[in-house]
Amino acid sequence: MELQSAQSDEVLAKIERSRQARRHKFYLRDEHVTLSHGSGGKATHNLIEGIFAPAFANTVLDRMEDAASLTLGGLRLAFTTDSYVVNPLFFAGGDIGQLAVHGTINDLAMAGADPLYLSVSMILEEGFPIDVLRRIVDSMARAAREAGVLIVTGDTKVVQRGKADGIFINTAGVGTIRAVAELGQTQVRVGDRILLSGAIGDHGVAIMLAREELDIETDVQSDSAPLHTLVATLLDNVGNSIHCFRDPTRGGIATSLNEIALSSELSIALDEQAIPVHAGVRGACEILGLDPLTIANEGKLLAMVAPEAEQLALKVMRAHPLGKEAMVIGTVQADPPGMVFLRTDIGGTRVLDMLVGDPLPRIC
Structure with missing residues (x-):
């Protein structure tokens, strides 16, 4: 019990240091909300750290994970909420x-x-x-049924014409935690290998091409997919050697890995050549002047895995339909804390920051 208490105190101390570090890094100077505040990048973090985080601060929220981990009556639960304003709808x-x-x-x-x-x-x-509403609802019902989850409650509001953009959807979810060991950004350790489940940027580029009607011939499709069976398979086979999961949505893997580096107080080194990018995504990004590392994904995950379990985790990932293109893309290092570095294709090294600005609003 004393060991568990000491570990818990250490995690809480790291969470507090991480919170203070974020406060020093992100500054809210804007007087009005802009589209960039919804990008998932620096502007979003400025808004969160300047407005929401201090107002709602508590030991659960301060972890800044994708879902809150809670214990109720001995039952370990995960709870999350999200909103969807993607344009176009299809x-x-x-x-x-x-x-x-x-x-x-x-x-x-x-x-x-x-x-x-x-x-x-x-x-x-x-x-x-x-008829469009029915099509969307049918799609939600099918996706839930295929994933084995139930939609058990909800709400409907209607606003006057011109006061919204057709339809906005808010969801919340609850689940039981399968992982035995605690997962999260503060659990990442020096030497951990960074595994990526597949090629990046598909979702963001698919939305851009659908919205802008650009004259670019490509077969890029959104990678939208439920990742819970891939996670369950990894936990069942690799277990305590996995320290953190993250799905790199808005802001791409660049933003997600910067968040992890900052919260873990460690450094991340990536190998650009190891990061899979489909040819259509790479070509579209080159034409449009975008970096695939900052483009959103909706069916990929990052896993921070102990070095001794690297090959097993990679094998398990590649055996799953959603991890066939999995790669080891980097390593966690001690210094300099809070930073991400990219070893480039030409042999150099550059600092990889999180997304700045908003090249593609309303992607999810």
Whole structure:
């Protein structure tokens, strides 16, 4: 018990240091909300650290994980919420309804949980076509059924014409935590290997091509998918050697890894050549001047794994349909804390920061 208490105190101390470090790094100077505040990058963090985090501060929220980990009556639960405002509503590889279900499931999975129940709230604009609404709801029902979760409660609001953009969806989810050991950014350790489950940037580029009607011929589709079975397989086979999961949505893997480096007080070194990017995504990013490392994903995960379990974890990932393209893309180091470095294709090294600005608003 004394050892557990000491470990708990150490984690709490690291969470507090991480919170203070974030406060020093992110500054809210804006007088008005901008689209960049929804990008998932630096502006989003400025908003969170400047407004929400200090107002709602507590030991659960301060961990800044994809889902809250709670213990109620001895039962370990994960709880999360998310909202979806993607434009367009339908895109190659998915739609807003499917995305809402998958995204909520994935946030629970990143806490090492088996998703069980979802809530769905709809904010509808007057005049929204009923046939489109039915199509979206049918897609949500199908996605939930295929993932083995139940939509058990919800709410509906309607606003006047012109006061919204058709439909916005809010979801919440709860699940039971499968992981035995504690997972999270503060559990990452020096020497951990960073595994990526597949190619990056598919979702963000699919949305961009659908929205902008660019004359770019490509077969890129959103990677929207529920990741809980991949996580469960990893936990069942690799177990305590996994220290952290993260799904790199808004802001891409660059932003997610910067968050982990800051919270863990460690450094991350990536190998650019090891990071898989489909040819269509790479070509579109080159034409549009974007970095695939900052583009959103909706069906990929990052796993921080102890070095002795690297090959087993990679083998398990590649045996799963959602991890066939998995790669080891980097290593966790001690110094300099809070920073991410990229070993480039040409042999140099550069600092990889989180997303700055908002090249693609409303991607999820």
